[in-house]
Amino acid sequence: MKPDGRIKLVSELLDLPLIDSEGRYCGVVDDVELDGAAGKTLRPTALLVGPGAYSGRMPGWVMALVRLLAGSRITRVPFSKIRTIGSAVELEVPGEAVGLNKSEDRAERWIPHKGAL
């Protein structure tokens, strides 16, 4: 579905994998940023990706563990960068263009680039 219609936040968006324009996995929709107020129409404005986005969805003691193990970074992916929403959220841009894949790039420095057929 296109990201300009009505969507069910929990069943259709939260916790879906993110795939960028080059077909690479670049995270999971950990939370959704909304614009609006109580009693008014809510509009999603961005997807939030990263361990910091679990806050509000997990108990406090779990968040303390998450912060210890994985930090508290949040990457904000503007809703306008979404191409379609289906069994995954497909982006119009490469992950790097919206600040994704940084942890992956850091981890790559530890892996020797040889030996694999």
Next chain:
Amino acid sequence: MNPLELTLGIMTAVGGFVDISELVFAAKAGSTFGYALIWVFAFATIGIIVFSEMSGRVAAVAKQPVFNLMRHRLGLKLGLVTLIASVISSLITCAAEVGGVALILNYLTGAPYLILAVGLTVALIASIWVIPFEWIERSYGLLGLFMVVIAAALVAIHPPWHQIASGFVPQVPKGLTTKELLTFGYFAVAIVSAVMFPYEVYFYSSGGIEEGWSIKDLLTNRLTSIVGMGLGSLLAISILASSAQLFGPTNIDPEIPGTAALQAAIPFGKWGLILALLGMFFAVAGAAVETCLANAYSIAQFFGWKWGRHKKPWEAPRFTITWIALFIAALAIVLTGVDVMTLVEFAILFSILVLPLTYLPLLLLAGDRKFMGQYANGAIAKVLGWFYFAVVGCAAIAALPLYFLTSGGNG
């Protein structure tokens, strides 16, 4: 459909069916209860066929592996509980497989067990690093076909075929004491757990994505699941039947995995023994690789990392670091000196407890027309899927009480 690909896929499934848990429990089941537990193997095999076919279909149609969609379906909290439970279960299973392979190498070479465990882990890591994905799966699976010598050995010892055939009929032996009845129940639960290990579904579905399955591969998926696993289970049943014929009457309840190799040695001598040990080595080594990768798939997919062995290791760095770390963790468990049979018992117990959490999201996903369109579960898949979900649910509830009441099946 490519006939060669299909044949290789089926043969890989056959050779890869038996792991250390099935080896141990098939041999013990046969020696303890004769042919009376054959039907449980057949029953559990239908269950794993149902769920493997479903997971392969989800991979081919939704083009997402099970754990990717599991978090979406269960939500973050329950998804995290499922992830943690399945990681613990698969890690213990991986440790049991690594310990099992080291043991088999010890039978073949006589080299010290713990040193073999270290060397073997390095070799397994190297094999996953170097070899492309489809050949990782195929090489271990096809070489595991050496275990066919055990099926041949069963034919050679002229067993009572009519009794083996009647073992396929659901039954509980008559005249059992209460303790024996509980032990029978424990073995039934253990066999269901061993045959329907969660890692098998995770690996199969992620493997389908790795191999680029699409709708045109649905028939391949179905045939590989049904024929491959069906034939594979006959190997496990051969171990049970041989054990019933050779070990039961001589007061043997195989206490160590190496005893199963005698099933091929008795009719065929040294060559039968060596082929059986080689088959066991590759089958169990393949299972060690599958459990490790299945765990890494689950973690990477849950957190949305790049994953897959169809990529070079540096193209999916967090996934690579994860599977290497998991192998090292499994080795660390083996190096504590804990007995392989104990690891197998714990692997069985943890897995059966996790099974309902594993299969529920898969059932829901495979039946969801939003993801699956016209390829969602039909009537047969729905009925069988929910039936087996109820079975694993009951088995999960009964597992711990039966374990304690029967001292882990030892009566």
Next chain:
Amino acid sequence: MGICILCLAACSSGPSADLQYIKQARSIGAEWALINEQAETHQLTATYVASMHQWLHDGLTTAAQSLSEPDSAYGHEIQALLAEPADAAPETLRGHVNKLKRIEDQLESA
């Protein structure tokens, strides 16, 4: 509460608690006898035989050490089995196995 009861049921001492170790020792003795019998007719590799002897001996030692009543008749029988040389005659080993089986059957029918 249920788990505690189950644990207690599993942890009781005496012959009924030792039954699982008697069964283990009986089975190990029978496996040992079968291996030696096959080894006599050169059906097995020397490496496999030596390795299996080692593992079976370790298993038997563990079973013996786990007994809550090591000074019982079955405790002495297991020690006698442990004292046999690795290449003991299959008939000798089966003699111990049969004695342990009789004790096992008596305990199970009690």
